[in-house]
C-alpha cells in the first residue's frame with residue numbers, strides 16, 4: 001500500500017473514531033443511527049437510565065434479566081421486539097415456554113413501563129425494540145460494565161415468535177463450541193463475537209435444568225470437582241429446581257471473571273465451558289480472562305452488531321403503543337414518524 005492511501009485510511013479511521021466518540025463500532029445498518037432520537041426525544045436515554053438505576057438498587061436480577069431479553073429478541077426473527085409480544089414462545093405470560101427459555105416476567109413489565117413514560121414525554125415514536133436495546137446497554141453499564149452508544153431507529157415487528165422458531169433460533173446450552181460457532185456464523189457473528197457475547201453470562205442465574213446433564217448420571221470430567229460438589233448441593237438430582245449464578249466468582253458484576261472461571265473449569269453451562277476446551281477458541285477466552293479492557297471493547301463491538309440483526313427500519317413494521325401487543329388499527333402512529341428521526345450519515 002502506498003503512503004497516501006495508507007494515510008487516507010488512517011484518516012478515515014480517526015474520523016470514524018471521532019464520530020463515534022472513540023467507540024469501536026461495526027458498520028451501521030442503513031436506517032439506524034446514534035442520533036435517531038436526539039432531537040425528537042431528547043429525554044429518552046436519561047429516562048431509561050434513571051429508572052433502571054432505581055429498579056436495580058432493589059431488584060438486581062433485572063439487570064441480567066433485561067440483557068437476556070435483548071439477546072432473545074435479536075436472535076429470534078431479528079431485533080424487532082417480537083419476544084415482547086404476549087403469545088410469543090418466551091414472551092410475557094407464556095406458560096408453554098421450555099423452562100430454559102423462561103425470561104424474567106418483570107423484565108417485560110419494566111420495558112412496557114419505560115415505553116409508557118417515553119411515549120408520554122415524546123409521543124409514540126420510540127420502538128419497543130429500541131427501548132429493549134437501551135435497557136440491555138444500561139443493564140451492563142449499571143452493573144460495572146462498559147458504557148457505549150446504541151444505534152437507534154429500529155421498528156417493531158408484527159409477527160409472533162412461535163415455539164419452533166424460538167427453539168430453532170436460540171443456541172442450546174448443551175452445544176459444543178464448534179456447534180455454537182456454526183450457529184453464530186449463520187447469523188453473521190464470528191468467533192470473537194461468540195466469545196465476547198457469551199460474556200453476558202458474567203451475571204445472572206441459571207436453573208438446574210440447564211446444567212444437571214453435566215452432573216448426572218455421570219459427572220462431566222471437564223468440570224472442576226470441587227465446583228461440581230457445590231453444584232450437586234444446589235441440584236441434588238436431575239430433576240431439582242434450584243438456581244445458581246452463571247458466574248460463581250462475581251455473580252452480580254459485569255466483569256471478565258466469567259472467563260477466569262472458564263480457565264479454572266468452573267463454567268456452569270457446557271456451551272460456556274467448551275469455549276475454553278476448544279483449542280481454536282481457547283486463546284480468545286484466555287485473552288479476555290487476562291484483560292478486562294479488551295473484553296469490554298470486544299463486547300461493545302459485538303453487542304452493537306447483535307443489536308442490528310435483521311432489524312426493521314424506515315416504514316417497515318410499526319411503533320407499538322403497547323410492547324406486548326401489535327397495534328390493532330394502523331393509525332398515523334405507525335407512519336409519518338421517520339421524518340422526525342435523523343437519518344444515518346453514510
Ligand code: HEM
Nearest residue numbers: 064065067068071171172173197200204205206207210271
Ligand atoms: C452462546 C450461546 C448461549 C447459550 C447456549 C445461552 C444459554 C443460556 C441459558 C441456558 C441460561 C440459563 C437459563 C436458565 O436456566 O434459567 C442463560 C442465561 C442468561 N443468558 Fe444466555 N445463552 C447464550 C448466549 C447469551 C448471550 C449472547 C447473552 C447476551 C449478551 C446471554 C445473556 C444471558 C443472561 C444475562 C442470562 C441470565 C438471565 C437471568 O439471570 O435472568 N446469553 N443463557
Ligand SMILES: *[C@@H]1O[C@H](CO)[C@@H](O)[C@H](O)[C@H]1NC(C)=O
Nearest residue numbers: 161162163164165166167168
Ligand atoms: C415444530 O417442530 C416440530 C418438530 O420439528 C414439528 O413436528 C412441528 O410440526 C412443528 N410445528 C410447526 C407449527 O411448525
Ligand SMILES: *[C@@H]1O[C@H](CO)[C@@H](O)[C@H](O)[C@H]1NC(C)=O
Nearest residue numbers: 098100101167170171172173
Ligand atoms: C431448551 O430445553 C429443551 C428441552 O430440554 C431443548 O429441546 C431446547 O433445545 C433447549 N433450548 C435452549 C435454547 O437451550
Ligand SMILES: *[C@@H]1O[C@H](CO)[C@@H](O)[C@H](O)[C@H]1NC(C)=O
Nearest residue numbers: 209212213216217237238239
Ligand atoms: C433423570 O434420571 C433418571 C434416572 O437416571 C432418568 O430415568 C430420567 O429420564 C432423568 N430425567 C431427566 C429430566 O433427565
Ligand SMILES: *[C@@H]1O[C@H](CO)[C@@H](O)[C@H](O)[C@H]1NC(C)=O
Nearest residue numbers: 290291292293294295297298
Ligand atoms: C489490554 O487490552 C487493551 C485494549 O485492547 C490494550 O490497549 C492493552 O494494551 C491490553 N493490556 C495488556 C496488558 O495486554
